[in-house]
Amino acid sequence: MPLSSGAGTVVVIEDDANIAELVDLYLRRDGFRVLVARDGEAGLELVRRERPRMVILDVGLPGERDGFEICRTLRAEGSWPVLFLTARDDEIDRVLGLELGADDYVTKPFSPRELVARVRTVLRRTERPPLGEATVSIGEITIDPSRREVSLGGVLVVLTPREFDLLAWMANHKGFVLSRQQLLDGVWGSSWYGDARTVDVHVAQLRRKLGPDLPLATIRGVGYRMG
Ligand code: CA
Secondary structure (H helix, E strand, O other): OOOOOOOEEEEEEEOHHHHHHHHHHHHHOOOEEEEEOOOHHHHHHHHHOOOOOOOHHHHHHHHOOHHHHHHHHHHHHOOOOOEEOOOOHHHHHHHHHHHHOOOOEEEOOOOOOHHHHHHHHHHHHHHEEEEEEEEEOOOOOOEOOOOOOEEEEEEEEOOOOOHHHHHHHHHHOOEEEEHHHHHHHHOOOOOOOOOOOOHHHHHHHHHHHHHHHOOOOEEEOOOOEEO
């Protein structure tokens, strides 16, 4: 399933030349246009200028700010999907401490093919309107799937792509008790091998961003119910 040509720019922020080259090679072979930055600041500049479809971000970057810091800045400026490259287990914990809003992560050493597959999965998920085109309103919250925008009382709320998908998915199943596993399967997809706390962390983020207007009940020992 080829991506539309000319629209497939991925920015890779990675200081390890060998890894950057490998990622570059495989993504280009798969039809993407790849731009590589060797440190976080250069990467931010590239993203601002090129507005890519996706950012691949190494955690361990040289300079003042590591990948986590760079991701925080990216999140404040736009909703680019971010896939982290991590080297250690303790980094994975922080990636999953999803105030960062990572869309996926790959641990080093990784198979380049696996990486390309993950990139495709993230793009499919984040660019597909999950509700059809119709705008959905829940109280003061309005979800516009075609623009992937959420507003609260008419004011836009910045969500990460995954937070958006989760909110939209739950809104689409309003009134149903949804288990964490159902949410993982529906929103993250079957290739995801994170655990249920991933769902809880994202729900906490949605509650923080949307406040008491979010009509989402916690069903003890099971999961959540919207509406
Ligand atoms: Ca590195």
